[in-house]
Amino acid sequence: xxxxxxxxxxxxxxxxxxxxxxxxxxxxxxxxxxxxxxxxxxxxxxxxxxxxxxxxxxxxxxxxxxxxxxxxxxxxxxxxxxxxxxxxxxxxxxxxxxxxxxxxxxxxxxxxxxx
Amino acid sequence: xxxxxxxxxxxxxxxxxxxxxxxxxxxxxxxxxxxxxxxxxxxxxxxxxxxxxxxxxxxxxxxxxxxxxxxxxxxxxxxxxxxxxxxxxxxxxxxxxxxxxxxxxxxxxxx
Numbered sequence: 001x002x003x004x005x006x007x008x009x010x011x012x013x014x015x016x017x018x019x020x021x022x023x024x025x026x027x028x029x030x031x032x033x034x035x036x037x038x039x040x041x042x043x044x045x046x047x048x049x050x051x052x053x054x055x056x057x058x059x060x061x062x063x064x065x066x067x068x069x070x071x072x073x074x075x076x077x078x079x080x081x082x083x084x085x086x087x088x089x090x091x092x093x094x095x096x097x098x099x100x101x102x103x104x105x106x107x108x109x110x111x112x113x114x115x
Numbered sequence: 116x117x118x119x120x121x122x123x124x125x126x127x128x129x130x131x132x133x134x135x136x137x138x139x140x141x142x143x144x145x146x147x148x149x150x151x152x153x154x155x156x157x158x159x160x161x162x163x164x165x166x167x168x169x170x171x172x173x174x175x176x177x178x179x180x181x182x183x184x185x186x187x188x189x190x191x192x193x194x195x196x197x198x199x200x201x202x203x204x205x206x207x208x209x210x211x212x213x214x215x216x217x218x219x220x221x222x223x224x225x226x
Contacts, residue, residue: 103163109157
């Protein structure tokens with residue numbers, strides 16, 4: 001069973017460009033979570049999605065950031081007009097459900113660097 | 116809002132020593148999970164505790180869930196250099212559709 005797949009592993013963007021981060025959950029998982037992690041810091045929750053629905057986006061900045069999890073294809077975290085402060089590791093995790101006490105399985109992350 | 120705290124934030128341990136770290140929630144949890152993240156890696160699920168007072172062992176690690184289901188501990192015996200990393204606890208609040216991660220305890224081992 002393939003794990004959570006994130007791509008790209010590393011992404012370099014210049015200020016003002018757009019960054020698109022992709023996440024394919026584990027087979028059979030319908031819940032996806034996105035986290036941001038700065039060096040030497042913890043995981044900051046951003047958004048929780050189920051297929052075609054955003055369940056909780058309380059951790060996501062109101063501007064420039066958006067996320068989707070379409071019926072077909074990977075979940076996408078999109079950052080428009082990137083700024084230096086967006087440089088971080090972005091992790092995606094998936095689970096079968098929350099209510100059934102299922103653990104989250106993490107991908108390798110995307111390291112985003114803004115020049 | 117709900118918060119999950121971890122103590123200590125940093126732990127420097129001599130190889131071979133035992134030590135315990137703690138995870139405390141501001142509210143009762145339905146379950147608690149522990150994850151380990153190696154330097155440069157991604158968080159990996161270690162274990163889940165569901166019942167009040169539950170104790171689970173995993174090789175040299177012992178995890179406990181408090182009686183009130185608001186705190187948890189992780190005890191490690193005979194620390195090895197391979198234990199280096201950041202250990203996160205994550206609590207699920209009943210009827211709240213999200214798992215809340217603590218800030219982590221970063222472990223370094225002195226050979």
